[in-house]
Amino acid sequence: MSKIDQFKTLLTEGQIFKKDFLILGTGILDGEAVSNCPVKIPLKTMNRHGLIAGATGTGKTKTLQVIAEQLSLKGVPSVLMDLKGDLSGLAMPGEANDFILKRSATIGVEYTPQGLPVELMTISNEKGVRLRATVSEFGPVLISQILELNDTQRGVVALVFRYCDLHHLPLLDLKDFKRVLQFVSNEGKEAITKEFGQVSPASVNTIMRKIIELEQQGADRFFGERSFEVEDLARTKEGKGVISIIRLTDIQSKPKLFSTFMLSLLSEIYETFPEQGDSDQPKLCLFIDEAHLVFSNASKDLLDKIEAIIKLIRSKGVGVFFCTQTPTDVPDSVLGQLGLKVQHALRAFTAKDRKAITKTAENYPDSPFYKTSDVLTAMGIGEALVTALNEKGIPTPLAHTLIRAPITRMDILEESEIKELVANSQLASKYNQELDHDSAFEILEKKMELVQKEQEHVPLPGPAQRTASRTKQDESFIEELSKNTMVRQVGRTLFRELARGILGSFMGKRR
Template identity: 60%
Template sequence: MDRKEAFFNHITEGYKAKGDSLVFGSAMLDGETIKDAFVKVPLKTLNRHGLIAGATGTGKTKTLQVMAENLSEKGVPVLLMDIKGDLSGLAKASPGHPKIDERHAAIGLPFEAKEFPVEVLTISEQEGTRLRATISEFGPVLLSRILDLTVAQSGIVSIIFKYCDDNKLPLLDLKDFKKILQFATDEGKEEIQAEYGRISSMSTGAILRKLVELEQQGGDLFFGEKSFEVKDLVRKVDDKGVISILRLTDIQDKPKLFSTFMLQLLAEVYSTFPEQGDSGKLELVIFIDEAHLIFKEASKALLSQIESIVKLIRSKGIGLFFVTQNPKDVPEDVLAQLGLKVQHALRAFTAKDRKAIKLAAENYPDSEYYDVDESLTQLGIGEAFVSALNEKGIPTPLAATMMRAPMSRMDVLSQKELETLIENSKLYEKYEEAIDRDSAYEILNKKIEDINEKEEVAKKKKEASKSKRSSSRRSSTRMNPILKVVTSATFIRGVLGILKRVI
């Protein structure tokens, strides 16, 4: 058996799957694509999460697109974070190209152009179905971690939430939370202190500053009603999973808002979806493009929260995939949880780059067929190292893979196409209108008005009473002269009468 035949058997044995699987492409040896040496990943293992990494222009986005298409075709809904704005083409079929036909002939897969059901979402000022969440849905612990508060400040947030729960004050948007913080340090200070303990004005001031920072990054658009229901992410159309594309092209300079949204979404998904253990049934797969934005300014507490969710959420049938330029962008504790790794080419322009490549190579199993360090810099566009888990949870052989081409358009929708897609959305009308019902802000304003009115009435009564007493004293000191004479005479007569009786 020659080397090529041995390699073919090595790959087909290592990547065989009895159940549904995603076909990434065909394995490569010594730069040559080995036809029909399919690299397949079992569908049931995708809740073990994954990583798609590689330098700019190496094909990460197309790999993400291929995976989303195949999952949708298998009936699995997908959520994509579209940071660069180049994924909307999933809604239209590929126009085809001779190079695509050539690639697929080498792989051994027929090419078929298809379009997929797409929903366009937004958390910013961009067009799309609006995603919102309320302050109450975050809860005191998650909100404190997002704002990176101290232990003392977090305690105050917990008191605020407790006070609002006890007094039926809905916390829906940022102005609600800002108002209750102001109330706690001014008009309501004594009331809250008597029931829940002292609240430092310095701490509430620090919390307010953190809220303003979040507000400046677009938090006022994200917080509010109507809250987005995560069940709307798991819809199907004609047995295809809906691909929800969250447009985030204006979010790169707002990492706080992005990490806030992602953490809230993952927490909401985890708390909403039923526990299903290791059933192998996928409910939703989430791809987080430019994943470094989540971890860029995350505090230790926030990172800990993300790590916990990554570990636990797979039991809900949820798969998470981080897409970034270098594996080092993802914290080690998160990286250790990722079962599938797709590594596109890395570039070694500096000594620092070469060190990063050596570290990246250590994330992959040893192979007698590849020098991983060297091959990582020699992979072409649309080629990647793949390492996954088989149906038994055992790591598959490392395979340099010629990736299949997307079945949908590898370009963005035109403005008119995008507008038509949004107009035809069943979710757009449901979430477009912002609701601003009476909540903590309005209720507290009314309460403050009542307090001020009562204080004003009490002040006027006090002043009236004071004026009356003063008038009474003046009247007693300015007695009528005739009355004075009569009073004096009466007194004298009384005294004299007493004296006479004594004598």
């Protein structure tokens, strides 16, 4: 048997799938593409997460685009976090040329250009469907981890949430959160001390500074109403999965906002989606481009939370895929959970680079046809080393792969095309309304105005009477807050409790 026949036999036997699959490309042996040697990924294991890695300019983004396309054609929706702004072309058909047609013929697939259903989204000033979440939905533990607070400061945050629950003060945005913190350390200090114990002003001041730091990265636009319902990410249109592209080009220099959003999205999906078990295809796939931004600025608590969610979210039928330059950008604890690995070329310009390549090669199965460390530096653009999990959870043979060309546009949309896409979006009309219901900030401001007016009309009493009067006014203020039946929790109360659930479930304190 020739070497090529042995190669084909190895790939074929390692990729015998009973269920549906994606064709990523064709195998390469000794630098030449082997026709009729497809490299396949079983759809059943796309909820086992994955990694797309490689140096700048090696084709990572196009591989991400190809996988998202193939998932959409199979009816699987996906979410793409687009930090470079080059994924919007998925909405428009690609253009055939001789090079692409020849490549497709070699791989053994038909090249049929077409646009796919795309929803543009944003958490900042980009055009698209606005994604928001309320402070209440985050809950005290997640908010504390994002702000990187110590145990004492976390206790203050927990107190604030508890107080707001008891007295029906909706925490919708950061303005509400800051106002309640001010109340705790100023006008409501005496009542808070009586009900919960003394609160350190130093702790409150530290929390306030942390919130301001988060606001400076644009989080004030993310926290608020209307809260986004994650079920809207798992949509299909005419049998094709909707590709939700979250446009993040203007927050590359704001890693804390990016990691905050990413973790909140994963948490909400985990708590909202029902258990799915091992089904024939995933319910949703998330692709996180420039993933090093998530991990390089995350605290240990935040990393622990990400690791916990990655381990557990698979049972909800959700796959998470990290796109970054080297596997070492992803913590080992997370890397070990990733079933699909697509490794594009790495460059060795320094001794440190060569050591990194050797370490990267150790992450992949051994192959009788390749010396992995050599192939890593020799691959061209649009080539990658690929290994996945078969339907029994066993890694497929490592294959040097010629990746197929995207069927959608390999360029960004024009500004006019973006405007038209957003204008025709049903979700944009649902979520892009500016809402500012009465919440903790407005309620406390009105109450304080009421107290001040009452004080202005009360004649000055003697010393003993003044003390008694002040005590009665304080009690009246707290009582009025607690009995205010006109205040309603704006937003999805049921989801807020679910979102709190994830914060308790990992800590063994589910409410």
